[in-house]
Amino acid sequence: MVTPKTDRYIPQEIEPKWQKKWEEDKLYRSVIDESKPKHYALTMLPYPSGDLHIGHWYAMAPSDARARYMRMRGYNVLFPMGFDAFGLPAENAAIRHGIHPFKWTMANIEKMRRQLRSMGAMFDWEREAISCLPGYYQWTEWFFLKFYDAGLAYRKKSTVDFCPKCNTTLAREQVWGEDRHCERCGTPVIKKELDQWFFKITEYADELLDFSKIDWPERVVTMQTNWIGRSEGAEVTFPIAPADREMETGGEGGESIVVFTTRPDTLWGATFMVLAPEHPLVDKLTTPEYRQAVEDYKLQAARQSEIERLSTEKEKSGVFIGAYAINPVNGARVPIWIADYVMMTYGTGAIMGVPAHDERDFEFALRFGLPIIPVIDRTDGVAKSFVVPDSMRAGFADELKAAGIQFEEKDGALLVTLHGSEQIDRYVELARAHVKSGYWIEVVGARWVFIFDDGVVPFDGIEADQEILARCQELEPSVRQARTLMEMLYGVEFYRDVLFHAEYGTMINSGPFTGTPGDVAVQKVTEWLEEKGIGKFAVNYRLRDWLISRQRYWGAPIPIIYCPQCGTVPVPYEDLPVLLPEDAKIPPSGENALKFHEGFLHTTCPKCGGPAERETDTMDTFLCSSWYHYAYLSPYWMEGETLHADSYPVDPAEARYWLPVDVYTGGIEHATMHLIYTRFFTKVMRDLGLVNFDEPMLMLRNQGIILGEDGEKMSKSRGNVIAPDNLVERYGADTVRGYLMFGWRWEQGGPWDSQGIEGVVRFLERVWNCVLAPGYEGPGKAEQTETRALRRKVHQAIRKATQDMENFAFNTYIANLMELNNAMLKVKETPLYGTEVWEEAVETLLLLLAPACPHIAEELWARTGRPYSIHQQAWPVWDPEIAAEEVITLVVQINGKVRDRLEVPADISEEKAKELALNCAGAQRHMAGKTVRQVIYVPGRLVNIVVK
C-alpha cells in the first residue's frame, strides 16, 4: 500500500501542484443544484491594499475550513471572494506615484489574487466581484436611485464631520475615539457645514434593534443596540411667554419650543430651558439687548467643537437670550438659554432644565444662579441638617440623643443625618422647639424645610426659593452673595451628596401629581400631557441618518444632476451607469478630481434638456459593501444592457437559490458600520420587493486580531509585521492554516508566536510519516481490546471534530486531530498496523484533516491509492456505540476531595460503584474513625462520601 517513495513532506512541491489541479478541474465551482441543501458561507471582502495581511489569513483560512467542512457534510457550498475596490488609498497612491487609481487598484488585485490563491481556499473565482468596475457600480448607483425614489435619500445642509487629511466628509460611524479621529487615517476630524446626501437609516431604527431572526454574537448585538440608542420619553411643548412675544421680529405669535425628555415626571422642576446654539428659534427669540452676547456665544460654540473638543471636563457655558417660556404644567415663567451641552442633532435640539434631577442641568444652574427645585423624593429616605454653633437653645443635643438621632459634632456644629420620615418629623419638631431667634435651621434631602423661630417654611417651589433666601440673607450676611437657596446649601460641604439625585422616586412639589410613586410617575404624567395636549409620548434614537457623500473621485458617482431650471434631477435609470471619467487628473491637493473635470461636470438636464451640472460627490464605499454578497451571485449582471427602475440587480435564479447568507465571518470592527449598513440595505430591499427576507446574514462569527510578537498591533513602523507570503514559502500554506486555527481562540486572537508554529510543522510531518512510513512488521495478531480501543478513539475523534467545527472551535479541533495522530503513532508499532481498523483510522484522520490542511490531505489521500478528490468525500459519521467508553475512571471523593480513582466498567451499577468506593484504600484511609453521613453518586463520574 505504501508507495515506494516515502519521501519527506515538502509542502512547496505538493501545494502548487494541487492548487493547479483543483483549478483545472473546477473543483470549487459552485453551481445551483436543487438536489442539495445550499450553504452560503461568506467572509468579509478585503480592500485591495496590494498586500495580503496575516489578519486576512486569520479571517479567511478558518472560514474556508468551515466552508469545506460544510461541503463534506453534503451542502452545496458557495464561498466567494471579491474586492472592496473604491476608496482613498488609491487616490493617495495616484498623488504620490502619479499612477491612476484604476491601474493601481487593479494591479493590487492581481497581486492579492495570487496571494489568496496560495491559501488553497475553496473560493469560487468565477464569482469574483470588484466594486470599482462599471458592471458593479452601475448597481450601486441603481440602488441610490431606488433609495431616492423611495424617499430614503435626501440632500441637506448640515454640520458634518470632515477629515482634513482625506479631504472628505465622514459618517458618524467613521469618526472614532475620544479625539474624534478619522477611522481610516487617524487625523482628528473637523466640523463643516455642507450640502450632503443622507440615507434615512433612522427610519429603520426600531427594526434594526430586533435581532430575533439572527444568530449574531452578543457583543455585536450590544454594540448595535447602544449605537442605535433608543430612549423613550415625551415631547413637551413650552409656549413662549406672552410678554416677550412682542419682541419677536417675525411677530407671528404662538411660538413654542418643543423639548424631548425621558423624565416627564420631573416637569414641575423645570426652571429653565436650553436650546442648542444652532437651534433655529434662537435668532427669532433673542431680544435686542442680548443679541450681541448670543452671537458671540454661537460663534465661540461653533469654533469650540474644533478646538476644545478634547477638554471633556470643561465647565458648563451658556448665555441667556432674553426670552422666557412658560412651563405648561405649572405656568412658571422660565428663562431660555443657549448652551453647547445641548446638541442640535439629538432630540429636538432643546431641553427643559431640571437641575434638581439631572447632573448636567444641576451643574449649569449652579453656575448661572438658576433656581433648583427638588420634585422627586429621595428613595433612601436620608436627610441632613447642619446645626450652626449657638443657633439652638441648650439641651438640643441631649434631646437628639434621647430621640435616637445620630449626629457628629464638629467645631461646635452638629452634623445630623436623619433616616426615614418619622425621624425627620421628630427632628423638625425638636428643632422648632429649640431654634433661637435670629437663627434658622434647615433639613435637606428626604425633606426640604427651613425652620425659623416663628415657624417651619417648606422649600417647595420657585417662590419659596426666593422668599426663604431673602429671610436667610437678612439674618446671615455671609450668604448674601448666593443667588438661589441651592447655591447657599451647596456651600455646606456636608450637604453636597444629598442635594441632587437622578433616581426614579415619588413625585413631590408637583401640584396634582405630588405623591405619585416613582414606578408609575412617567407613564401617568405622559398620559396626562397627551390628554391636555401639552405633550406626547416620544421615542428618540442616538442613531443619525447615514451621511453617504464623499468629496472624492474614487467612488461610485451619486447619479444626480442639478439643473438651474428643474432643480435636483435624478439620472434616469436608463442612463446608468454614470461612468467615472478615466482621464481624470487627481489634483495634488487631494481635492475631488470630478469637480475639475469639465466633461464629467457639464451635462444636460434629463428633464428639460438644458445645460446642467452633475453631482461630483461620490458614495461612501460602505454602500458598495452593503450589497456585495448579492453581487457575488452574478457578478456584473446586465453589464452593457440598459437598466430600468424595475431591473433586478442579480440573476434571479441565483438569488432564489443562494440567499440569504448562512454564515458570515469577519472582524468586529465593523459592528456599527458595515454590519448596520448591510442590515439596513437588506430591509430596504425587502420593502422594495427585491428580496423576501429580513436579514442579510443569518449567522455571524467574529475572529480576533493577530498581534505582533511583541504583543502590539502589527505595523510597518514597529517592524513587527508577519507576512503570510514568507510563512507560506517557509512552511507551506497547510502549516500556516493549521497554526492560525490551532494557536488561539479564534474569536480572541493574540500575539504571533514564531516558535508555536513549529508545533504544527511537527504535527503535519508526523501525520505524513504516520500515513506513509512503514510500521510494525513482526509476528503477532491484533488483540481485540486494542482493536476496539483504536476504533473508539477514531469515532471519538470524529465526534469531537464535528462538534468543534459546528462551534467554530478551531483550536480544539486541531488539538483533537493531534491526539488522534498521537494515538495512531503508538498503534503503528503493534500488530494492529495495516489491519482494516488501521486503514479506517488513516482514512478518518485524512478526512478530518482535509478542511484545515487541504493539500497534505489530498496528497496523502492520493498516495494511499484513494480516489480523487478527498474534498469530494463525505464527512465521516461517528457511531455512538463504538465511541462509548467501556471502562471509566470512577473518582472517589471524601468531603469533595479526591482520595482515590478506580477503573470500573462504564455500565457499573450505583450500588456496585458505592460499594467499591466505600471499600477502596484511598477512601478507607480518610474515613477512619468518622461516620458516613451521605454518599453521592454521579453516574459515570464519581462517588462523593460525606463523613463527619
Place this chain on the structure above:
RNA sequence: GCCGAAGUGGCGGAACAGGCAGACGCGCGCGACUCAAAAUCGCGUGAGGGUGACCUCAUGUGGGUUCGAUUCCCACCUUCGGCACCA
C-alpha cells in the same frame, strides 16, 4: 462616568449541563540515537512538603450557595473593547 467581554502553569490555551483543574501545543529538563551537533524518538514538567505510599495549597481578590464551584450569586481589583454632555 456608562455599557460589554475577559482574568486558569514560564507561554498559547483545554475542561459536556456544578463533578478527576491544566487536554493539545510551545518552552524547559533528563534520556536514547550520534564522534559531535541538529533533527527525530522516549520520559518528565502548577507550587510547596515527605525517603515513600502520600499530604497541603492552587483557576484575579474577598465573601456566599452546594456533598462538591474555573463553572452559579454578591462585592471588589486588573486588562481589553465600545460609547461619552444623547436630555
